[in-house]
Amino acid sequence: MTQDRESEREYHRPVMAAAVSELMRPVPAGVVVDATFGGGGHARELLKVLGGGHRLLGIDRDPAAIAQAEVLRRAVDDAQFGTDRFMVQEGNFAHLDEILVDAGVSAPVGVLFDFGVSSHHFDEPERGFSYRLEGPLDMRMDRSGSVTAADLVNHLEESELSTLLHRLGEEPAARRIARAIVNARPIATTTELAAVVERAVPGGRRRLHPARRTFQALRMAVNQELEAIDSGVRTALDLLAPQGRCITIAYHSLEDRLVKGLFADATKGCVCPPELPVCTCGASPSYRSLTRGVRKPSEEEIAANPRARSARLRAVERVAA
Ligand SMILES: C[S@@+](CC[C@H](N)C(=O)[O-])C[C@H]1O[C@@H](n2cnc3c(N)ncnc32)[C@H](O)[C@@H]1O
Missing domain, CATH: 1.10.150.170 (Putative methyltransferase TM0872, insert domain)
Known part of the structure; x- marks a missing residue:
């Protein structure tokens, strides 16, 4: 094993990577954003399952993660990872709109948020x-x-x-x-x-x-993590392309509750006051839930990676503008 592979392995082990790949795989061609690049574990898996029509933009607010991305780009002998299919940008996803403008991305087809800090x-x-x-x-x-x-x-x-x-x-x-x-x-x-x-x-x-x-x-x-989540997830839901998907992984109830509320609003459609007996607004939902509530890691994953224990994954897909 090369030193770079070693450091990549030690930086962070991705949580629920198979579920993330499975849920992101069907998105149309375009740019998928990994808003929490970390050690690049999810990014690497996504690049493997997504076709040649996809590019991946990795974002992280921590310069150490960005440095790790450059190590991977230069040194990992995986042709898929080092090509121009992969871009990386230092920044806080609280400002996702500005980061995407700078990167020339107007409507991503996927946005992944894997909240919190990494093992690193x-x-x-x-x-x-x-x-x-x-x-x-x-x-x-x-x-x-x-x-x-x-x-x-x-x-x-x-x-x-x-x-x-x-x-x-x-x-x-x-x-x-x-x-x-x-x-x-x-x-x-x-x-x-x-x-x-x-x-x-x-x-x-x-x-x-x-x-x-x-x-x-x-x-x-x-x-200011909750503020960043609120802003980042709202922006993702605003900007995603049709059939675009947003996936979140939360590690405690405050994060998960916040996303649950944002996804509930996006998948609700009707904006009539709850006291009205029938809907009069006729609004249809912009998103549908892909996970019907949360998905949790398997017992095997928790045994292999105790950090996965509290993970709660939610995903939605854009069905209307
Ligand atoms: C759980 S780790 C992600 C691990 C990554 N999915 C992987 O497979 O290696 C979370 C990462 O998100 C970054 N992060 C947390 N909040 C952020 C924010 N508001 N904007 C950008 N990056 C953030 C952290 O620096 C950390 O590297």
Whole structure:
């Protein structure tokens, strides 16, 4: 195995890749956007199943992922990947409309969102995402925002911190953890913060680390993840070509709930007030659901890749302008 193949394998293992390929395969010829390129696992699979009439645009806000894409483009001995069928663009999918204009793409035929961070982020202690590896409390996926996790941890009011942990981490012990953090300030590193949380919510042996929700909440706030999802998925639904498909993979209920609502609106059609007994608007839906709710990974995939455990995949297809 070459070093590049090795680094690609270690960067991130794609989740539900077979389902993504199967759902994207029927789209008409055109540009498919992988809005969360990461280690390029899904992109590579998509390029394999899509025909020669397709090009793939990979987007990621993290320069490390973009660098990884260049490594793949140059070094992987897979003819499909290195050709002009593959473009890559650094950017935040919150600005998907601008990224597509810059890339000369007006109506993509597919958009994939595989939300959150990649395994690479957790494996690099200096990025500050891991509660197990010591590093600075950074958590920025890119350098566009100046607010780090350390800023939030050390400067928010206790009540603001508690609200943040409750809202973005769905943390039941948010108040207790917020008080413990304020009492322990200043907190400089990931492992210091994890220890503070662990002391604040004592308990016996747990399957999941007690700081998991705190880290999730801080990461989502630092990167304004829900705002980006709302904007990116809305833009994708606005711009997709007829028979174009949008696929999302969410890893927790906040992400999934947001997409569920956006997809429900797109597949609903009728905009009559719910109190009307019959539809009078006559509007027909622009999208149909391809997954009827969510698809989940198989037990085999979860056993092979525990990160897939919480994945929830949804997909819709454009049926009308
Ligand atoms: C779960 S990983 C994707 C993994 C990828 N599907 C693969 O197979 O390797 C999510 C990626 O999306 C990127 N990302 C998260 N939010 C983003 C945003 N708003 N705009 C662009 N990229 C984003 C992260 O930097 C990360 O590399």
